[in-house]
Amino acid sequence: MKLTRTTVLAGAFLLGATMAPSAADLPPKEALGKKLFFDTGLSVNGTQSCAACHAPEAGFTGPDAAANAGGAVYEGALPNHFGNRKPPTSAYAGDSPILHQDASGNWVGGMFWDGRATGKVLGDPLAEQAQGPYLNPLEQAIANAQVLCAKVKKADYAGLFEDVWGSGSLDCARDVNGVYEKIGRSVAAYERSQEVNPFTSKFDQFWDNAKAAGKDVARIRCGSGGMGGGGGMGGAMGCPGSGMDPNRWTQFRNLGLNDNELQGLAVFNDPNRANCSACHSLEAGSNGYPLFTDFGYDNIGTPKNPANPFYSMPPAWNPDGQNWVDYGLGGYLKNAGYPLEVYGPQMGTHKVPTLRNVDQRPTPDFVKAYGHNGFFKSLEDIVFFYHWRAMMDGGMCNGDGMGGGGMGGNCEAMSTMFPPPEVEQNRATLGMFPRPQVDNIVLFLKTLSDGYFTR
Known part of the structure; x- marks a missing residue:
């Protein structure tokens, strides 16, 4: 299915819980960005908009369930033209900084899974990312910026473009690169809008309630002791609610999340359990709420997806065929000319x-x-x-882990439950947490869907 339009469905957990506002309800630059974002005319054959891969009803990511169930890579405007990665969400991305190495040498920022929209050209990675799909031959496949400019000039919102950017701003002959830049910045403005980033999830309501009660959600964790407080397995690996820690999860009751969701959040955040927040940060972003990313890069050991249609793309696009390996940020840095000591430690890492x-x-x-x-x-x-990867890496099948093995004699079956990593090198160390907490973490993650309440 290719979307030629995007229907925003009403429902308790959908965007704003009501129909999304029209462009007329947005400030002019955001309204222009929305027009560009949903315009199928801005593709080589008028069949594909940005929303075809970044639809509101799917959290601004891929809206085709059949595609998601298989290769998860979306066909471009031209038949049988496929990129190499799943569409990421285009929401909640506006805080990503220009790609750089921080004081610890970690790469942070940029856009796309491999960081190639660095932000160094426009000073804004999100705007650079917004420019990319229009001219990508495997996506919207417009020949060049001149053709894109001409299409926008003929659109019914050309007047709005000049209202936003000034009279003559759509002069394709005089300043085509300037027009291309303004298109990217307009789409980025929409992608930063309250419509795309409403912060209206169950978690956000909980965050507000906790803040009003003087509690810091970014410090929530498991307690100590045994199975008290509904902590499940108890001990070092469970998530008990007892003890003296003022940030134990039981101290956050009656603020909007139930006990299972609170335990999931506590395990997610606890540095001695899953520690997901080491990368999916609970620190507040520019809007005052967590964005659940540190904008960094990691390799969690994801296996290859054998159904990825990119493996079958012609050599012009994929000269390696079935042997293609996705090296992520490391691959981008290598192709950009960085030396081995820079790109080597990043081979196989992808943006969080x-x-x-x-x-x-x-x-x-x-x-x-x-x-x-x-x-x-x-x-x-x-x-x-x-959970599984942490158990395997933690020695659960060689007697080094919890309970002298802990797999009940089923280690061989457990060890082959997932295929090997596509890229073994630079694999991150994952926090260990018990199987019962998998379900609680999932329940917590379900509280992050917008539309739970209206601001």
């Missing part, structure tokens, strides 16, 4: 995605794909993978 709207879907049975290549087909799958 926001978890906001990670479960947003138009219907309960809609299939979403997860990971840069869409290998995982449900939240349960990918969270269980984190």
Whole structure:
């Protein structure tokens, strides 16, 4: 299915819980960006808009359940033209900085899974990313910026473009590069808008309630002791609610999340458990709420997705065929001319995605794909993978882990539950947490869908 329009469905967990506002309800630059974002005319054959891969009803990611259930890579405007990665969400991305190495040498920022929209040209990675798909031959496939400019000049919103950017700003002959830049900046303005980033999830209501009560959600964790407080397994690996820690999860009751969701959040955030927040940060972003990403890059050991249609693309696009390996940021840095000592430690790493709207879907049975290549087909799958990978790396099958093995003699079956990583090098160390908490983390992640309440 290719979207020629995007229908925003009403429902308790969909965008704003009502129909999305029209462009007329937005400030002019955001309204212009929305017109550009949903315009199927801005493709080589008038069949594909940005929303074809970034639809509101799916959390601004891929809206085709059949595609998600398979290769998870979307066909471009031209038939049988496929890119190499799953569409990431285009929401909650505006805080991503220019790609750079921080004081610890970690790469941070940029856009796309591999960071190639660095932000160094326009000073804004989101605007650079917005420019990319229009001219990508495997996406909207417009020949060049001159053709794109001409299409915008003929659109019914050309007057709005000049209202926003000034009289003569659509002069394709005089300043085509300037027009191309303004298109990217306009789309980025819409992608930063309150419509795309409403912060209206169940978690956001909980965050507000906790803040009003003087509690810091970014410090929530498990307690100490045994199985008290509904902590499940108890001990070092469970999530007990007892003890003296003022930030134990039981201290956050009656603020909007139930006990299972609170335990999931506590395990997610606890540095001695899953520690997901080490990358999917709970620190507040520019809007005062967590974005659930540190904008960094990691390799969690995701297997290849054998259904990825990019493997079958002609040599002009994929000269390696079935042997193609997605090296992520490391591959981009290598191709950009960085030396081995720079790109080597990044081979196989991909950008940490926001978890906001990670479960947003138009219907309960809609299939979403997860990971840069869409290998995982449900939240349960990918969270269980984190649990499994940590158990394997933690020696659970050689007697070094919890309970002298802890797999009940089924280690061989467990060790082959997932295929090997596509890229073994630079694999991140994942936090260990018990199987019962997989379900609680999933329940917590489901609280991140916008539309739970109206601001």
